[in-house]
Amino acid sequence: MDRRSFLSNMSAATVASIAGATTFSEKADAIEEAMSVELDKRIATPWFCNIEPTPDPIPGDTRNYYQHNDPRLPVMPKAPTLIDFYKLRxxxxxxxxxxxxxxxxxGFDEKIIMACLLHDICVGNLIRTDHGYWCAQMVKPYVDEEVSWAIEKHQALRFFPDLSVGYEYPEAYxxxxxxxxxxxxxxxxxHEEAKNHRWYMTSRLVTLNDLYSFEEGVVVDIDDxxxxxxxxxxxxxEGLGFDNSPVAHMWRSMIWPNNFL
Structure with a gap:
């Protein structure tokens, strides 16, 4: 996707959403989310979890609020896997x-591929601001420490160029x-802490593959x-969300994103 073209043709709602962010970091997050949403729209189907705050009522459903049973969303398995989340949420x-x-x-190492696969999963499904920290935290119990570290630090590293790997400061910024x-x-x-760390390049390569991965018309399946x-x-x-881990509540929040309580 051409970023210059995208920024020149943003809808009024998208512009308002980005302008409403408090800090520049939050604005950057908003740009990335908007581009991700636009990419999804251009390729195929709408988001399963793109739920309006005040939904249209479901015929025959007289509940005022949804609680652990939202008929607009696909039913998750009792012990959901990571792949279930990709397919159903x-x-x-x-x-x-x-x-x-x-x-x-x-040809990068599997840890880098895994970090790329996970680095933004909370953005459209849980929380956008400081997404690197949130994404890292929610996967930390389940991945190698290097992977969660790389996911966390990619948020900061994207603001700092590294010409040794061809990463330039994004023109869009x-x-x-x-x-x-x-x-x-x-x-x-x-950034200062990360660039002197032994896993620096793992996180840096996440930013490199993050920046250049918007390829319109390409369809990739999680089964790959x-x-x-x-x-x-x-x-x-027990399934993600039900293993009593310190982050289980984050996964449950994506299973039931519209619970009243």
Missing amino acids: FAPANHVLQSARLAKIN IRFFGADYKPEPYLVQA FTDIIGRNFKQPK
């Missing part, structure tokens, strides 16, 4: 699937935030990554 998830595909085509924009201090600190997931994701037998 994240679908079509083209951005992360294309990012992982690009990393795979480029210059046009949107202005040439004089400086990342928030916590992002600067995270079944073996990589099997080797790199510790699937709890």
Whole structure:
């Protein structure tokens, strides 16, 4: 997807959404989400989980609020796997699937491919702001520490160029935030810590495959990554959301995103 063309043709609603973000970091997150949504729209079907705050009533359903049973969403298995989430909650998830595909085509290590596959899964399904931290936290019990670390740090690293791998500061950020924009201090600190870390390149390659993965017309299936997931994701037998892990509530929130309580 051409970012310059996208930014020049954003809808009024998209512009308002981005402008309403409080910090520049949140605005950057909003741009990435808007592009991901647009990519999904251009390729195939609408999001399963794109739920309006005040939904149209379902014929015959007299409930005022939904609680653990939303008829607008596909029913999840009792012990859902990561692949179940991709198919029934994240679908079509083209951005992360294309990012992982690009990393795979480029011959990168499976940890990098796995990090690319997971790096933005919370954006359209749980929370957008500080998404790198949220995504890293929700997968931390199930992946190698290097993978969760790379996911967390990619949020900061995307603001800082690294010409050694061909990663330039995104032109879209210059046009949107202005040439004089400086990342928030916590992002600067995270970058300084990351660039001296032994796993720096793992996270840096997530940003590289993140930036160039928007390829319009390409359809990628989560089943293409079944073996990589099997080797790199510790699937709890109770199912994601029901294993009493410190992050189980995050996965339940995506199973039942519209619970009243």
